[in-house]
Amino acid sequence: MTVLILTCDEDVTADMVVVHLNASGVPVVRLDPADLTGSAALSGEFVHGSFRGHLSSGGRLVSIGGIRSVWVRRPGKAAARAAEPSAWLTEESGQALYGMLRDCGARWMNEPDAAHRARYKPWQLRLAQRCGLPVPATLITTFPRAAREFAARYPDLVVKPVSGAHPQDPPLAVPTSRIPPEADFSAVAHGPTLLQRRVAKRADIRLTAVGAELLAARKTTLAWPDPEEVDVRFTASPEPWRPAGVPPRVAESVRAYLRAAHLAYGAFDFAEDGDGTWWFLECNQSGQFGFVEVDTGQPIARTIAEWLARPASGEPVDAGGPGTAAVG
């Protein structure tokens, strides 16, 4: 039984996990959908009520029925590197590949539909609320009057994008920014705006969830930070990330969130306030973890490898088997 990794060639984060899979002798096939229909190929036959499918990538052939788990890391756009790329070829290749892999019986990190849904920020905020995680008061609106009323109730606000990142290539992360007093909210009418009560934080928390394992890291906020800099991603800080314990109630809520979202992996960002409360900011279902592992030494890559390698219940533990074969 094979672990299939969908990612691009230059993915060092995937490399970190592959090292552990190789060390434990688990067969791995790495496939970049961008390589369809060049060095990657596929075939699936639906005959007499049954299905037999195969993928080939980098000279290795894997039976779709022999895939134990699929890790969707940073897959390229389907057929992007084809000899004659086109929107039509991308559509056809993506439909063929993901259409065969969907419901193939493998465990997913993360299942594509769950991953898609998990990106919606308003949905994240409601789910976090329902799971008992504290969420800073938030407004998403195109009504200037609603923005003004909200700012009157919560004078210390930040503004951030509703979606994750600006859709340019490569994507541009838009920083969270403070709203000056007496801001003019009339421009809110031109685009949905996300306003959130600023948490006076003493630390940033990154909690990486891998299946049932929760690995948290904490970065102390500088004693006299620049009051304009609220986004840890854009702040040069001498403070490293350090391992942190997860409060039991937070752990319970995070696990409930992952169950409801059908996610096997999630990178949660929290802001820790002066009382030690962890305020939910977001959960990125494909969030990076390399920088945390480097700072903290937490075994995130190994934990992911173990999750991917784990046999399904009832499946023999023997890691090898007929799932893979060299292409003759």
Place this chain on the structure above:
Amino acid sequence: MTVLILTCDEDVTADMVVVHLNASGVPVVRLDPADLTGSAALSGEFVHGSFRGHLSSGGRLVSIGGIRSVWVRRPGKAAARAAEPSAWLTEESGQALYGMLRDCGARWMNEPDAAHRARYKPWQLRLAQRCGLPVPATLITTFPRAAREFAARYPDLVVKPVSGAHPQDPPLAVPTSRIPPEADFSAVAHGPTLLQRRVAKRADIRLTAVGAELLAARKTTLAWPDPEEVDVRFTASPEPWRPAGVPPRVAESVRAYLRAAHLAYGAFDFAEDGDGTWWFLECNQSGQFGFVEVDTGQPIARTIAEWLARPASGEPVDAGGPGTAAVG
């Protein structure tokens, strides 16, 4: 409690359903995401563990908590008609709108993730097989050798797109075509190709499923059809669609398919062979129904309206209520 219809202005199929909803006094709000952030607006507030959201469209304001059902018909691209449209505004507006509507408690026709998944043809074929629907032998491949071997076993083949329609604007439907004998399959290596055993059909079947209601229509194949014309969508035929009964075993399988796919609506295409067997070709989760209703007189629009208007279990039957209000 209000029915929310996400569609563009020029949607006469939606008009057919709205007529029935209006006749039964059910409040309807029609919103085209393309009108964000012009004549459509939204607001959602997440405060103290609760959520309150509103949409406004065409001068009507609806509480998101007061939405009974959402019909995703032919929604425009979010913010496409904004004063200054951009990919960024589309992303932000789509995330805000669909993020608030997801998990809002309303019934969906169809739920967005289920609708997305339902478009994958390989996934459709496997699900149809599992639900007991006969599927003509099919191969999807980029291996020329696999195509040649398949053609040796099934000499009478058609080729069709893996995905639904060519992604130009407006989308171009690609017809199903017969494969000539002695075809050269070497080009298969350049793009996934779907080959399917041709069903020697005596009729086309369109089965429109609306919740538990199944409305089937049948169009007899001409006695001496042009042997090259296999795609009913591209064939001028004097034969009308006529109402047809659904064989009980097909009905059972179709309902199993809809349950597994989490679809409230699906337009199934079958080919009926000389023995009367219905061979599954595809299920289009957003398939048109107007042409069938016009030919057969079957009450598809009314059935959709009834499904949309039906109260959730436990909800009072009173169709009006506090869900909508005119914008002052």
